[in-house]
Amino acid sequence: MKKLIAGNWKMNGSMENALNLAKDVVAGIQENTQLLENNDFLVCPPALHLAPVRTELTSAVSLGGQDCSPFDKGAYTGDVSAAMLNDMKCDYVILGHSERRQYYCESNMLIKQKAEMALEQGLKAIICVGETEGEREEGREQEVVGQQLLESLPEGASADTIVIAYEPVWAIGTGKVATTDDIAAMHAYIRAQLKSNAKDGDKVRILYGGSVKPTNAAEIFAVEDVNGALIGGASLQAHDFLGIAQAG
Numbered sequence: 001m002k003k004l005i006a007g008n009w010k011m012n013g014s015m016e017n018a019l020n021l022a023k024d025v026v027a028g029i030q031e032n033t034q035l036l037e038n039n040d041f042l043v044c045p046p047a048l049h050l051a052p053v054r055t056e057l058t059s060a061v062s063l064g065g066q067d068c069s070p071f072d073k074g075a076y077t078g079d080v081s082a083a084m085l086n087d088m089k090c091d092y093v094i095l096g097h098s099e100r101r102q103y104y105c106e107s108n109m110l111i112k113q114k115a116e117m118a119l120e121q122g123l124k125a126i127i128c129v130g131e132t133e134g135e136r137e138e139g140r141e142q143e144v145v146g147q148q149l150l151e152s153l154p155e156g157a158s159a160d161t162i163v164i165a166y167e168p169v170w171a172i173g174t175g176k177v178a179t180t181d182d183i184a185a186m187h188a189y190i191r192a193q194l195k196s197n198a199k200d201g202d203k204v205r206i207l208y209g210g211s212v213k214p215t216n217a218a219e220i221f222a223v224e225d226v227n228g229a230l231i232g233g234a235s236l237q238a239h240d241f242l243g244i245a246q247a248g
């Protein structure tokens with residue numbers, strides 16, 4: 001399967017930055033179209049920048065939100081609904097990122113509700129899972145990730161509707177990367193869970209995330225069951241973002 005190279009821009013940059021970054025990503029792919037042979041591309045700008053960024057993208061780059069509401073519409077101040085993301089021509093939405101779990105106390109149950117809203121609107125839900133450093137030190141990483149998965153998978157989870165992103169919390173934005181053995185063990189575990197709990201679970205993409213850079217992407221992508229990357233910091237420079245795809 002093609003790798004999904006997904007940029008999570010998080011809460012960074014001005015409108016001008018976002019437009020320039022989108023333009024640079026599109027131009028970089030146009031200059032090197034063979035990148036499209038093995039990769040699909042996705043960018044997830046801040047919600048306010050979705051509509052203008054859309055105007056800069058071509059069909060080579062999909063658009064995604066970074067979160068959506070668990071509710072469909074109405075009096076939920078500050079929320080962005082899955083229907084609104086769909087209306088902005090998003091194809092994907094990131095859900096349950098560890099930053100949302102940590103700073104907004106998002107539970108697996110809430111993430112499942114959001115994922116079901118996303119699926120109702122025809123969006124693919126990128127469900128993020130990952131253990132903290134303490135949980136790994138206690139040897140509980142599979143137990144934690146297994147529970148996150150089972151409790152947050154929406155009804156209708158299938159290779160067409162969901163993507164899983166394994167992001168060890170201690171590897172996000174820290175420059176620390178899990179070893180290829182650790183990545184292989186966790187991706188194999190997630191694959192086994194998906195085979196039992198999702199339709200076509202052997203084909204659901206499993207992304208790795210956490211300090212992925214052009215310099216380490218090749219060895220990460222060589223690991224079995226790594227079907228792409230969810231990229232934070234390095235997705236803010238088109239050169240680095242595309243360099244990661246190139247490495248694969």
Ligand code: 13P
Pocket residue numbers: 008097167171172173174175209210211212230231232233234
């Ligand atoms: P970094 O690539 O900056 O470590 O962030 C990873 C991430 O959280 C992507 O969702």
